[in-house]
Amino acid sequence: MKIKINGTEREVNVSPETPLLWVIREELKMTGTKFGCGMGLCGACTVHQNGVAIRSCITPVSSVVGMEITTIEGIGDEQNPHTLQQAWQDLNVPQCGYCQSGQLMSASALLAQNPNPSDSDIVNAMSGNICRCGTYPRIKKAIKVAAENLQASVVEFSPTSQVTVQNPVQSSQAPAQGSYGPTQGPDAPAQGPDALAQR
Amino acid sequence: MQTDKALNQVSLNRRDFFKVSTSAAGGLMIALNLPGCASVPAGSKEDSLRPNAWLEITTDNRVIFTLDRVEMGQGTYTGMCTLLAEELDVNPESIEVVFAPVDEAYKHPEYGLQMTGGSSSMRVMSPLIREAGAVGRAMLVAAAAQVWEVSASDVQTRDGKCLDGQGRSMAYGELAELAGHQKMPDSVPLKVAGQFKYIGKYNKRLDAKAKSFGTAEFGIDTQLPGMVYAVISRPPMVGGVVKSFDASDAAAMPGVIKVVQVPRGVAVIAEQYWQARQAQLKLKTVFEAGDIGKPSDDDVFSLYAEALEKGGSKEREEGDVALAITQATKTLTAEYHAPFLSHSPMEPMNCTAWVRDGRCDVYASTQVPDIARAVAKRESGLGMSDIQVHSTFIGGGFGRRLTQEFVAEAVSIAVHIDRPVKLIWSREEDTRHGVFRPAALHRLTAALDENNQVSAWKHEIACPRILDHYAKDAAGAIVPGWAPQFMVKVGAKLAALTTADSSPTEGAVELPYVIPNIEVSHAQADAGIPVSFWRSVGHSHTAFAVESFIDELALQSGGDEVAFRLKLLADRPRDVGVLKAAAAKIDWSKPPAKGVFRGVAVHESFMTHAAQIVELSVKNNQIQVHKVVCAVDCGQVVNPDMVEAQVESAVIFGLSAALYGQISFQDGEVQQSNFHDYRVMRMNETPEIEVVIVPSQESSSGIGEPGVPPIAPAVANAVFRATGKRIRKLPIVLS
Numbered sequence: 001m002k003i004k005i006n007g008t009e010r011e012v013n014v015s016p017e018t019p020l021l022w023v024i025r026e027e028l029k030m031t032g033t034k035f036g037c038g039m040g041l042c043g044a045c046t047v048h049q050n051g052v053a054i055r056s057c058i059t060p061v062s063s064v065v066g067m068e069i070t071t072i073e074g075i076g077d078e079q080n081p082h083t084l085q086q087a088w089q090d091l092n093v094p095q096c097g098y099c100q101s102g103q104l105m106s107a108s109a110l111l112a113q114n115p116n117p118s119d120s121d122i123v124n125a126m127s128g129n130i131c132r133c134g135t136y137p138r139i140k141k142a143i144k145v146a147a148e149n150l151q152a153s154v155v156e157f158s159p160t161s162q163v164t165v166q167n168p169v170q171s172s173q174a175p176a177q178g179s180y181g182p183t184q185g186p187d188a189p190a191q192g193p194d195a196l197a198q199r
Numbered sequence: 200m201q202t203d204k205a206l207n208q209v210s211l212n213r214r215d216f217f218k219v220s221t222s223a224a225g226g227l228m229i230a231l232n233l234p235g236c237a238s239v240p241a242g243s244k245e246d247s248l249r250p251n252a253w254l255e256i257t258t259d260n261r262v263i264f265t266l267d268r269v270e271m272g273q274g275t276y277t278g279m280c281t282l283l284a285e286e287l288d289v290n291p292e293s294i295e296v297v298f299a300p301v302d303e304a305y306k307h308p309e310y311g312l313q314m315t316g317g318s319s320s321m322r323v324m325s326p327l328i329r330e331a332g333a334v335g336r337a338m339l340v341a342a343a344a345q346v347w348e349v350s351a352s353d354v355q356t357r358d359g360k361c362l363d364g365q366g367r368s369m370a371y372g373e374l375a376e377l378a379g380h381q382k383m384p385d386s387v388p389l390k391v392a393g394q395f396k397y398i399g400k401y402n403k404r405l406d407a408k409a410k411s412f413g414t415a416e417f418g419i420d421t422q423l424p425g426m427v428y429a430v431i432s433r434p435p436m437v438g439g440v441v442k443s444f445d446a447s448d449a450a451a452m453p454g455v456i457k458v459v460q461v462p463r464g465v466a467v468i469a470e471q472y473w474q475a476r477q478a479q480l481k482l483k484t485v486f487e488a489g490d491i492g493k494p495s496d497d498d499v500f501s502l503y504a505e506a507l508e509k510g511g512s513k514e515r516e517e518g519d520v521a522l523a524i525t526q527a528t529k530t531l532t533a534e535y536h537a538p539f540l541s542h543s544p545m546e547p548m549n550c551t552a553w554v555r556d557g558r559c560d561v562y563a564s565t566q567v568p569d570i571a572r573a574v575a576k577r578e579s580g581l582g583m584s585d586i587q588v589h590s591t592f593i594g595g596g597f598g599r600r601l602t603q604e605f606v607a608e609a610v611s612i613a614v615h616i617d618r619p620v621k622l623i624w625s626r627e628e629d630t631r632h633g634v635f636r637p638a639a640l641h642r643l644t645a646a647l648d649e650n651n652q653v654s655a656w657k658h659e660i661a662c663p664r665i666l667d668h669y670a671k672d673a674a675g676a677i678v679p680g681w682a683p684q685f686m687v688k689v690g691a692k693l694a695a696l697t698t699a700d701s702s703p704t705e706g707a708v709e710l711p712y713v714i715p716n717i718e719v720s721h722a723q724a725d726a727g728i729p730v731s732f733w734r735s736v737g738h739s740h741t742a743f744a745v746e747s748f749i750d751e752l753a754l755q756s757g758g759d760e761v762a763f764r765l766k767l768l769a770d771r772p773r774d775v776g777v778l779k780a781a782a783a784k785i786d787w788s789k790p791p792a793k794g795v796f797r798g799v800a801v802h803e804s805f806m807t808h809a810a811q812i813v814e815l816s817v818k819n820n821q822i823q824v825h826k827v828v829c830a831v832d833c834g835q836v837v838n839p840d841m842v843e844a845q846v847e848s849a850v851i852f853g854l855s856a857a858l859y860g861q862i863s864f865q866d867g868e869v870q871q872s873n874f875h876d877y878r879v880m881r882m883n884e885t886p887e888i889e890v891v892i893v894p895s896q897e898s899s900s901g902i903g904e905p906g907v908p909p910i911a912p913a914v915a916n917a918v919f920r921a922t923g924k925r926i927r928k929l930p931i932v933l934s
Contacts, residue, residue, distance in 0.1 A: 014471065014473070015474075018471070019473065022472050022473045026471055026472060027471075031413070031420035032414065034545070034546070034594070035419065035547065035623070036545050036546075036547070036626065037873055037874055038625055038626055038627075038873075039626070041626075041873055041874040041875055042626075071413075072412065072413035073412075078408065078412060081411070081412070085411045085412060088407065088411040089404075089407045089408055092402075092403065092404035092407055092840055092841070092844060094272075094407050094410035094411060095273070095848055096271050096272030096544070096545065096593060096594050096596075097406065097409075097410030097415050097417075097594070098417060098545040098594030098595060099545045100410050100411060101413040104411065104413075123882050124883075126882045127882045127883040130545065130881060131545070132543060132544055132595050132597070132852065132879060133272045133545075133595065133848045133852075134847055134851025134852055134880065134885070135844075135847075136851065136885040137847055137888055138844070138847075139882070140882065
């Protein structure tokens with residue numbers, strides 16, 4: 001059967017009821033998506049199905065045929081990080097890091113739907129994702145920082161202007177290209193003293 | 200105390216400790232030199248070109264640091280690089296980190312094992328790493344001085360370059376080869392506090408990048424050519440054994456390669472993980488109880504109660520407690536219960552093992568690579584030097600990955616097939632078949648004199664010794680690989696007998712309060728349920744008992760619980776410091792909002808002092824924790840943001856246990872299975888957490904664990920204020 005993942009059609013040779021998680025990890029060898037509980041309780045396996053966060057550990061692969069699946073590898077990379085991935089680094093969110101792909105996928109689905117979430121919107125969207133290291137306070141802050149960056153970038157971005165503003169976290173971001181697209185160009189200035197200094 | 204010892208060792212024996220040379224590729228190499236260990240076969244085939252390597256500066260200007268502690272979220276990766284960068288004078292981000300293989304050189308100087316645990320990495324390694332960085336820098340400076348024909352004192356360094364102040368500069372890489380031929384200096388001064396560029400200031404987390412893109416590799420992410428997958432059906436009763444099994448249906452399932460019996464159960468090996476799981480459902484197994492029978496919680500606590508009645512070994516004795524009790528105006532006695540707990544790290548237990556052609560490769564998230572190697576040796580029958588352990592990032596440790604049965608399991612399967620095998624536990628297996636924080640029973644008795652002063656404190660604790668469970672596997676790593684098998688058995692006994700296991704009473708023995716008569720004892724009681732180290736170990740239950748009981752006494756004296764503690768902490772300035780700092784932060788003198796109640800606890804663990812004050816409310820027997828203030832004194836801080844992160848982490852980890860954590864046994868079977876019945880904190884339950892770092896010039900001490908112990912008693916004490924109900928049993932459940 002064929003599934004479309006991060007924009008590419010991939011042929012997979014598995015039985016139809018195999019959970020999407022194992023297809024992604026073993027057949028497609030994309031290990032950013034993690035196994036945590038196998039019951040949809042912890043969110044470590046979160047991916048997007050047509051832009052909506054789902055738990056791939058309880059999703060039969062046959063049910064996503066014809067859908068757009070996006071994994072952590074599909075929302076950004078080191079050259080073109082998602083705004084959230086940048087905020088995650090600026091706020092030193094990860095500890096052991098194992099749950100963070102799932103956290104980022106839940107957060108990116110939230111921001112795609114609701115670019116300016118309130119505290120309770122964030123809590124509602126993120127409480128299905130468990131972090132045993134307890135990075136919740138930082139995840140919450142990072143989502144807010146990323147949302148602010150998205151808002152700011154929509155207003156401030158001009159393709160011809162050199163981005164040289166005092167607050168790099170607030171303004172070094174290029175605009176979102178589509179819902180989950182890369183948000184920072186390769187030439188954007190490195191993050192300065194970073195968001196921590198402002199906390 | 201131990202820190203001073205380590206420091207002295209470095210300054211006295213540097214020449215013995217470091218070995219400076221030119222690497223095979225012509226760069227500067229600083230290796231660890233271990234006097235007296237020369238006869239031990241060390242190193243591995245793969246790494247023979249970089250024996251005991253620690254720091255290498257290559258001619259193409261790379262700074263490669265071999266990290267011999269593991270990164271499991273606690274920040275050691277960043278912390279170690281920061282220390283090295285400070286003295287070597289390079290940007291921390293420019294350091295390439297490789298995870299250490301198993302080698303004698305990488306053993307923890309205090310534990311004698313290649314272990315990451317005990318919140319000790321920064322404390323123990325800091326002097327050595329800084330020294331290595333300083334030696335490296337001095338050699339590079341000497342090389343530059345030689346090239347430029349100037350005195351070494353005329354050479355400065357900045358961000359990986361040597362400068363002569365006259366406009367000439369050379370990158371470290373250009374000097375690396377020449378530096379390797381310099382004489383190691385007799386004395387190299389380390390920087391002092393005012394000179395620090397990174398220590399205490401650096402606020403980045405070096406592994407955050409890979410962990411934000413899903414590219415950090417954990418043990419479970421291991422990919423090898425031709426890899427197959429395995430699962431194990433284990434006895435449902437703890438300590439049980441396989442009586443019989445019928446694999447015919449399972450073996451006929453799609454993708455199944457083999458079904459084999461292994462020491463811990465029956466393993467299904469298949470081409471895909473999901474195929475192994477489906478086939479496992481068809482496996483017919485009959486299990487029976489092992490040596491320990493089928494214990495239930497009631498049996499465990501009855502055993503503990505009996506042990507308390509018999510009395511235990513006295514671990515601290517001051518004054519005459521018995522006399523003080525007979526002379527008391529009033530006595531108070533209370534019992535506190537702590538349950539078994541699971542660690543439940545997010546990455547379930549897993550291990551990939553590949554046994555072929557007389558060698559064995561193990562890929563695992565492990566806190567003890569040398570014990571992993573020892574159990575792999577036992578299961579494979581190969582020699583130590585035939586086994587290579589590949590360390591990875593760890594998806595949560597909390598002490599769980601100090602026990603290596605998952606490695607033993609994987610190797611015991613891998614010997615049946617010549618392809619690499621990845622064993623993955625389910626979450627249910629992780630919850631049920633692991634090792635647990637020991638349950639414990641505490642009995643406390645206090646005597647008050649005619650002035651209502653505490654005249655005696657008697658603390659009796661019944662629980663098992665962790666090392667009794669841990670020694671067997673650990674002995675294989677402590678006793679060198681060439682020792683015959685009987686020596687390993689002797690080693691296990693020796694380890695159990697000669698290593699004082701302080702875990703049952705740690706945090707109780709060190710009672711910080713000034714009380715004239717003190718007695719603390721441990722009554723050994725072990726139901727055979729496998730137990731291990733759990734974040735903050737013994738402190739996780741002793742602090743609950745001590746800080747709850749001291750709160751009961753504070754109320755008896757009619758005083759304010761902060762003032763009561765401060766008075767009894769008269770000769771403990773660091774405890775006083777953190778308690779005052781926490782009280783100031785929460786504005787203790789002003790009452791909390793209506794319906795909100797406060798609870799206090801202060802506790803020292805891993806040489807770090809922590810005080811916590813919580814604010815919570817209780818509605819319909821539901822506890823909502825609104826805010827936690829935690830003040831810590833962990834000595835000199837390397838990375839303040841990492842300290843804050845670890846404290847936030849510890850508070851949330853501790854809250855999960857305080858409010859929900861319980862592994863219960865019924866007829867030998869764990870009653871919990873996954874995150875719905877072994878609940879942990881989620882974002883919607885997480886309180887606001889404020890961290891105060893009390894400035895200190897003391898040596899760096901632990902930070903991964905010390906935030907855990909005070910939270911349960913602080914919450915319990917606040918619940919008492921809110922409800923009038925004294926909580927003497929964890930988890931805190933109101934009804």
